[in-house]
Amino acid sequence: xxxSSRRKPVLYFKEEKRFPWxxxxxxxxxxxxxxxxxxxxxxxxxLWLQLTCSGDMSSSQRSSAPCPPPAPCPHRxxxxxxxxxxxxxxxxxxxVPFRERFEELLVFVPFMHSFLNKKKIRHKILIVNQLDHYRxxxxxxxxxxxxxxxxDTDYLAMHDVDLLPxxxxxxxxxxxxxxxxxxxxxxxxxxxYKTYVGGILLLTKKHYKMCNGMSNRFWGWGREDDEFYxxxxxxxxxxxxxxxxxxxxxTFQHIHDPAWRKRDQKRVATQKQEQFKxxxxxxxxxxxxxxxxxxxxxxxxxxCTIINTKLECDQEKTPWCLLG
Numbered sequence: 091x092x093x094s095s096r097r098k099p100v101l102y103f104k105e106e107k108r109f110p111w112x113x114x115x116x117x118x119x120x121x122x123x124x125x126x127x128x129x130x131x132x133x134x135x136x137l138w139l140q141l142t143c144s145g146d147m148s149s150s151q152r153s154s155a156p157c158p159p160p161a162p163c164p165h166r167x168x169x170x171x172x173x174x175x176x177x178x179x180x181x182x183x184x185x186v187p188f189r190e191r192f193e194e195l196l197v198f199v200p201f202m203h204s205f206l207n208k209k210k211i212r213h214k215i216l217i218v219n220q221l222d223h224y225r226x227x228x229x230x231x232x233x234x235x236x237x238x239x240x241x242d243t244d245y246l247a248m249h250d251v252d253l254l255p256x257x258x259x260x261x262x263x264x265x266x267x268x269x270x271x272x273x274x275x276x277x278x279x280x281x282x283y284k285t286y287v288g289g290i291l292l293l294t295k296k297h298y299k300m301c302n303g304m305s306n307r308f309w310g311w312g313r314e315d316d317e318f319y320x321x322x323x324x325x326x327x328x329x330x331x332x333x334x335x336x337x338x339x340x341t342f343q344h345i346h347d348p349a350w351r352k353r354d355q356k357r358v359a360t361q362k363q364e365q366f367k368x369x370x371x372x373x374x375x376x377x378x379x380x381x382x383x384x385x386x387x388x389x390x391x392x393x394c395t396i397i398n399t400k401l402e403c404d405q406e407k408t409p410w411c412l413l414g
Contacts, residue, residue, distance in 0.1 A: 185235030
């Protein structure tokens, strides 16, 4: 009978115990005979032990000389090891201003995670979700993303959720020389004017802070990126754009459908005039918000962080944060 190696069965039998000396009659054995037997066994054991040790000693004498001790390891100066896999030292915070765009989000997160992994760009995707009852404020949400992105990232991408890069030659690397406008006017499917910097813009955190972030006065759709272009010039930052891209207006896929998802393009009260003005002081310095919660989630295996945010509005300065 064979049994599994994991379990060994224990069988119990009722059997009378018998020993080879059970037939002896101890009464017939004298004390001296038992003592002599013990002494004999001890002498035999000692003789066997001596023969064994002498054999080991002779074999060790016949063996070669002992190996020298290994040489000590050379001293190594502690420091970061080079990354052999080709992933660079920088990490991107992909900031997505968001409100009620779940269909696009389900496509965007897995697509961008795969795209950036293919380019070996370390990253984390931050979805800054606006929960309050005010009008959508893309610029303020990007400011929130910058402040909540953590110390493990050193540059950011201001990225629309409805714009997907289709050309692998597009550069999402660290923009050390200056802001890099990935969705440049000659490539974006909709916006082609020279001062356009919306859609997808990369900046180091240092450069974003030099601009004091983006203005918080733009409630509703549009204008905030045009004002940010002026901030870049004011901070003496050189704007860079892609070169050598031959796919033209097919470089990106725009997945927004304006037929069923209307943009909030209303201009109310003094917003029509005031929103065209440059905001000299507003930005990171006067941002008012609270984070209700942060949730880690995966969409088709792609990780992202949802930052549920409530913005605050100074209605004396920007009464158009509310409609009506």
